[in-house]
Structure formats: C-alpha cells, structure tokens
Amino acid sequence: MYRILVADAIKPEGLTPLMDSPEITLIQKTVDEAADELDTIDALLVRSATTVTEDLINAMPKLSIIARAGVGIDNIDVEAATKRGIVVVNAPDGNTISTAEHTFAMMASLVRHIPQAHSSVKNKEWKRSAFTGTELNRKKLGIVGMGRIGGEIAKRAQVFGMEVLAFDPFLTSERAKAMNVELLTLDKLLSQADIITVHTPLTNETRGLLNIDNLRKCKKGVYLLNCARGGIIDEEALYELILEGHIAGAAFDVFVEEPPLHNKLLELDSVIVTPHLGASTKEAQLNVATQVAEEVLIFLEGKPVSNSINLPAISKEMFQKIQPYYQLVKSMGATAAQCMKEGIQEISVTYSGDATSFDTSILTKSLISGFFKTRLDIPVNEVNAMLIAQERGVTIGEKVASDSSGYKNYIAAVIKGDNRQFEIKGTFVANYGPRIVSINGFNIDFNPEGNLLYIQHTDRPGVIGRVGKILGDHEVNIATMQVGRKEAGGEAIMVLSFDKPLSNEMYEKINNLDDITFMYRIAL
Ligand SMILES: NC(=O)c1ccc[n+]([C@@H]2O[C@H](COP(=O)([O-])OP(=O)(O)OC[C@H]3O[C@@H](n4cnc5c(N)ncnc54)[C@H](O)[C@@H]3O)[C@@H](O)[C@H]2O)c1
Numbered sequence: 001m002y003r004i005l006v007a008d009a010i011k012p013e014g015l016t017p018l019m020d021s022p023e024i025t026l027i028q029k030t031v032d033e034a035a036d037e038l039d040t041i042d043a044l045l046v047r048s049a050t051t052v053t054e055d056l057i058n059a060m061p062k063l064s065i066i067a068r069a070g071v072g073i074d075n076i077d078v079e080a081a082t083k084r085g086i087v088v089v090n091a092p093d094g095n096t097i098s099t100a101e102h103t104f105a106m107m108a109s110l111v112r113h114i115p116q117a118h119s120s121v122k123n124k125e126w127k128r129s130a131f132t133g134t135e136l137n138r139k140k141l142g143i144v145g146m147g148r149i150g151g152e153i154a155k156r157a158q159v160f161g162m163e164v165l166a167f168d169p170f171l172t173s174e175r176a177k178a179m180n181v182e183l184l185t186l187d188k189l190l191s192q193a194d195i196i197t198v199h200t201p202l203t204n205e206t207r208g209l210l211n212i213d214n215l216r217k218c219k220k221g222v223y224l225l226n227c228a229r230g231g232i233i234d235e236e237a238l239y240e241l242i243l244e245g246h247i248a249g250a251a252f253d254v255f256v257e258e259p260p261l262h263n264k265l266l267e268l269d270s271v272i273v274t275p276h277l278g279a280s281t282k283e284a285q286l287n288v289a290t291q292v293a294e295e296v297l298i299f300l301e302g303k304p305v306s307n308s309i310n311l312p313a314i315s316k317e318m319f320q321k322i323q324p325y326y327q328l329v330k331s332m333g334a335t336a337a338q339c340m341k342e343g344i345q346e347i348s349v350t351y352s353g354d355a356t357s358f359d360t361s362i363l364t365k366s367l368i369s370g371f372f373k374t375r376l377d378i379p380v381n382e383v384n385a386m387l388i389a390q391e392r393g394v395t396i397g398e399k400v401a402s403d404s405s406g407y408k409n410y411i412a413a414v415i416k417g418d419n420r421q422f423e424i425k426g427t428f429v430a431n432y433g434p435r436i437v438s439i440n441g442f443n444i445d446f447n448p449e450g451n452l453l454y455i456q457h458t459d460r461p462g463v464i465g466r467v468g469k470i471l472g473d474h475e476v477n478i479a480t481m482q483v484g485r486k487e488a489g490g491e492a493i494m495v496l497s498f499d500k501p502l503s504n505e506m507y508e509k510i511n512n513l514d515d516i517t518f519m520y521r522i523a524l
C-alpha cells in the first residue's frame, strides 16, 4: 500500500489513475496539514506553491518519488533528493502552449496598455489618446531561452509579422535556422530587440541574467517580459530603469517573492502583472496532472520513468528493450559486492552484442546500485548510485566491445579492489532469463537469484561429494548446483542455490573442508 501526498492544487481528473489503484491512498493536504503523517508518505506531488526543502525531504523517510506537476523544479532541492535516492519527475511539456499563449497575451496587453485602459474605462473615463500603443508587426522580439516555450512564442510572433532574435547557449545554429530565428549573443540581442522575453529555467547562471548592466545595454524604450521565473530579470534594476525612462514597461507573471507583497514594480503604471498564471488553463492542468500521475504509477510499479530530472530519460519502448538486462546487472553488482570484502577503487562495465543497442548508462547505474546496496544501510538506487561511488572515490567506466563471446548479448563487469580484482560476466537468454556465465575466468551458468553459495576449490575427486554430504546430513536441500573449472586438477568453482539462507554452522563446516580455497554466501 502506498501513501501519496498531493500537497498543492493538482487537477483531480488527472489523478484518476492514482485514485483508481487499490494499492494507493491519496492524501490531499498541504505539507503543514500533513505534518503528523509525513513519515508515512511514499510519494509527494507538488506544483510551485510547496517548497520541497532538504528538511522536508528528511521528514519523509519512506519518500521514494517527488513529482512536480509542471516544468520548473527550482522549488525542489533536487540535490538533497538525489542524495537520498529519491526520483524527481516533472511534466515538461504539459503547460508549454498555455504558457506561450499567456506570454503572448501579456505582450499584446503590454504594448497596447490593455489592463490600464480597462481599469480606466471601468472608472467611467474615456481617455483614448492616453493609451496609444505600439504595433507588434515588424518589431524585433528577443527571446532569451529558446526551449519549448521560447519556441512556441517564436512561431506565434512570426505569424504576427515579428522578427525573432534568440539567445540560448544550448541552441545550435541548424536548429535556429530551422526555427527561422536569428541566433545572437546576449549583448547583440539586448541592443537590437524592441521587446525582450525570458524563458530560461531559474538556475545559478540565469538568476539576475538581466541585471542593471545588461538592462542598460537594451534599446531605449524596450519592453520586457518575465513569464518564466522571478529573479531572471533583476526586479530592482528594472524598477530603476523604468523610472529613468530607459525601459518603457514590463509584463510579469512571476516574482522573486510570491505573492509579491513588497515589490516596488507593482507601484508602476507601466508594469502589468498576473499571479503566476502561465500554466493556469484547464488544458495545461489536466495535462500536467495526468503526466505526473502516470509517472508516479509507473514508478511504483517498479518501472523506469520517462521524465526524471535525476535519472536518464527512458521511453516505454526503450524500457521494453532494457528490462531484461535490468535485474541481470543489479544481481551482477550484488554478487560482486558479496564476493569482495575489501575496499574498491574502480568498477568498469563492458557491453556487447544486443546490449549495446540503447543508452546503457541506466544499466551501469543499476549495477553500481546493486553493488553498494549490499554494503550500505542507506537507500541506494539508480538515482544516487553514481554520487555514492563518487563520494567513495570509486571510478566508474563504461565501454562497448564488439566481441560478445558467442552470446547474443554480453555484459562484463570488472571490480578492482585494494588487493585483487573480481570479474563477472552475464547474459540474458530469451525465454530463459538472466544467467551468470563467467566468474573470475571460470565458465559457469547459473541464475543470479535467491540464496547462493560460491565455492572456489581445488579440482579433485570427492570435493563436490563431501560438500553434498555435509548438506545432506543436515537436511539442507540443494536447489541447484553448477560447477566450472579452467583445467583438470587446477582451481574450480561451484555455485549452489538453496531454498533458505545457509546457516553459519553449515557455512563453517563446508569452509573447514580440505581443498576449499574460499567461499562466499550470496543473497540476491
Ligand atoms: N509562468 C509559468 O507559469 C510557467 C509555466 C511553465 C514554465 N515556466 C518556466 O519557464 C521555464 C522554461 O520552460 P520550458 O518548458 O521552455 O523549458 P525548456 O527546458 O524547454 O527551455 C529552457 C531553455 O532555456 C535555455 N537556457 C538554459 N540556460 C540558459 C542561459 N543561461 N541563457 C539562455 N538560455 C538558457 C535552455 O537551453 C533551454 O533551451 C521553466 O523552467 C519554468 O521555470 C513558467
């Protein structure tokens, strides 16, 4: 049974898949209202109103996923979530059109003074010349941040006869050409645009991107819009330059402080504002609620999500391809960890055959999480696996090889420890399942599952029989047994599986036999 806290106003119709699940209880309360039950919460759903701090995350020990019903994740401490192995997902395109349309409505309102004229008429005035506006036609629109929303605004602006200038360090010139926009440096955009609108996320790089110095580079009489995040345009600097007459006016949907109770921009007639309404349409709210509900459901079913902020994106089709290898690599990591009781320096994974036909980084993360999960008593998964390795100074390598040793797919991991290295190789056989096919150069073939005993011994008649006799005498049932060796009379291995974990007594008895070099219990 999972308990999901819906902490902000998320459209109930979109949450139907969660409401319909008998495995899920939805709790629709703010974080404060739910203070007494935070320790029972498995998943948290928010919009921008709830700030998900490290303290809040730590107050929810069972939390495994945070879903943002919208785009911006600046209200979520993603780093703290990642450290805890909590997946963060958002709904990246559900509100794109609504926000683009809102920005466009704000731009038209700004240059035609519609809010001011509206209030004036409602006050029984009729001041036509006071509200003379400016056409959008043939004006240069500067878009800072040419992503999903920026791109939709560009299309609409072109239909209105505007020339579009763009600044986005991640936009290629080919893409800019395809969008029919002129890709410029920020300085050039600022000096040429008649109207500037920002559509970047709020990050350390974009906070104050349009500060006093940059705003002074704008043409006199420029209009500015911020329907992205409060703080990308410096509010104090804008206030000053509007008073100076350098900037003609501004339209803001978002503010550094929301609601903007102490914001001087609100005192200016030439500034028009809305209360963070970009995504507030029936359509966008249904889209984002549905998207996050589906993601949370998929995640709770143990499948990889598509729109994770702290995991590589995987489509449903890609998941079908990757799924067979998922458990294989996790158990390879866990097997290696239980056969190496020493500090490690490096884990390198090589993929070959069919296992190279997709982005393997998620598999490497899965292998590493399988490794560290058995060693640490903190939650370890694909989200924080790399971070955990990095914090422990373990180097991670990933490569592709053309030789798949005759298997259709083949994954090999080498773990370098302080004193020795451990090599494990596996494959997935259709209609059969995951198989470990080699350990430390010994060919073998076993299903990496359940309670296993790995024994390395001298290849001599009677060893297998003596192991079997001890177990038989104590009525321990051997479920499966696989043996492997490199050469007759040399070193050999056996891997046994049991229905129950092997007791310490049994382990000691077998370990004391002659000819046993070393052995490990493995729980998978
Ligand atoms: N007002 C609202 O209600 C509302 C609604 C949706 C989104 N938003 C905000 O709009 C932002 C953009 O949304 P999107 O869906 O278009 O995101 P997106 O990721 O598709 O686009 C963001 C673009 O910004 C660019 N960028 C990043 N850093 C930059 C920098 N330093 N300078 C210039 N460009 C930079 C990226 O390359 C990307 O192309 C969101 O992060 C969110 O904060 C606001």
Ligand SMILES: O=C(O)[C@H](O)COP(=O)(O)O
Pocket: 047, 048, 049, 069, 070, 071, 072, 073, 095, 276, 278, 279, 280
């Ligand atoms: O980032 C977003 O998606 C928007 O800012 C919308 O935020 P909201 O969900 O609080 O309306």
